[in-house]
Amino acid sequence: MEPTTLHAGDSVAWSRDVPECPASDGWALQYVFSGPDRHSVAAIAAAPYRVELTAAATATWAPGLYRWVALALKGDQRLTVANGRLQVDPNLVTAEPGDARSHALRMLALIEAALEKRIPKDQQSYEIDGQRLDRIPIERLNALRLQYRREVQRERNRRWPFGRPVKFILG
16 A cells, blocks of 8 residues: 655555556556656566665655556556555755744744734834834734634644543542
8 A cells, every 4th residue: 555654765665456457467557756846656567566665765855745646557558546645754864954833833923922022012003214014903913823723723633643632630
């Protein structure tokens, strides 16, 4: 079965059985990945077909979401036998340092910082040399904060392996 996630720079292997297009009848299996980059990978002719990608082969794959198709090929015949998606995560050995927080976590931190700075000076707008600067009203910042808090909570719930977290009450 094909992987759904991959860290660039990792080795990965999988197999795919295509009984209607066996290698013994002259068929070949090729995978095409299309996303931030395009990659084509030939499967090893066997029953089932086998794909083996080395760490060196995936090390340069750009992070992002890829669509893939598995194509059975024989002469001028081509059949799409499977398709899916692959999320490629950065190669942390070679990636530039960066903020690993999600968009929702980064926005929540910015909104809360803006709210903290607003308490001492609660001006909605001001003008300097003819340039007007408007601030986001506190009510709007509070609404955005609530929105992003909910999004962060949804992200945390998705990471929980068995659905919603369980509360334990110790007595």
